[in-house]
Amino acid sequence: MSPADSDVDLRALLDSIQEFIIAKDGRGRWLFVNRIVLEAYAMLGFDYVGITDAELIELFPDHAQAFAYNIETDERAWRNGVATQIEKSFMGPDGRINTWEVIKTPHFDAQGGRQLLTIVSRNVTERKLAETALQDSERRFKSLAYLDALTGIPNRRSILDQIVGHLAVASPQAExxxxxxxxxxxxxxNDEFGHEVGDRLLVAFVTRVSACLRPDDLLGRIGGDEFIVFLRDTSATTALALAERLCLALQEPWTLQDIRLATTSSIGIAHGTAGSLNVHELIRRADGALYQAKRAGRARVVLADG
Structure with missing residues (x-):
């Protein structure tokens, strides 16, 4: 095989690679690029040898921003003196963001002068999309771990963690x-209308309760039709007044599509200071007060004894 045949085979090989391959001399003049580079810059048939990115800005203004970025990042690689990785993103012809991973490697002569800059770029768009999808999936998983799937409010684990966190940092005297x-x-x-109607009622219940609470109040679902509300920096008088308003609002009839329901809610309240009660004691006392409210006839509020 002659040297000429070998050159042709090497060019064909490099042109078949779907990664950008570029070589520039120490003054930034293009020495070699493979076909995919020429296609990307709409330069097929253009005699690029000896041209610089600064000159290409004038000749191919549609890609001026890319050539300017090349100049900036080439210089960064020369300053670093070692292979430098750069990530480059731009809107592709397919209407989505394309991301390229670029490695720029400077080569110096024996005296330390700039001799050659080799550049290899590969399209990592699919990998980035997969990474983003994985991150989104992880976020959704974490969200599901802390949110009630039906109502979208904090589940038992989440609401307890939030209350514990507040009690840990609040002043011991804070009510x-x-x-x-x-x-x-x-x-x-549930027995009469089915679980689907029961689920709709729970969602509507959460919406109505949320509308009665203050911005800093915490609402969470413990399980089934049981919920807790935590009120920070709240006196017993204020808590009782809010619970009475909430209990009254929950006595209004419920209209779920074509079904009209009449039901009420009972509320048990535990009050104390951040330094005197932990979350489990608060729940135990509030649950006991709720039991008293139900025994007294439902649709009422009971404040646990201090």
């Missing part, structure tokens, strides 16, 4: 209150 509440006759509604 707080916890409501334990549920829907009266919820099991009977």
């Amino acid at each position: 707080c209150a916890l409501f334990y509440l549920d829907l009266d006759r919820f099991k009977a509604i």
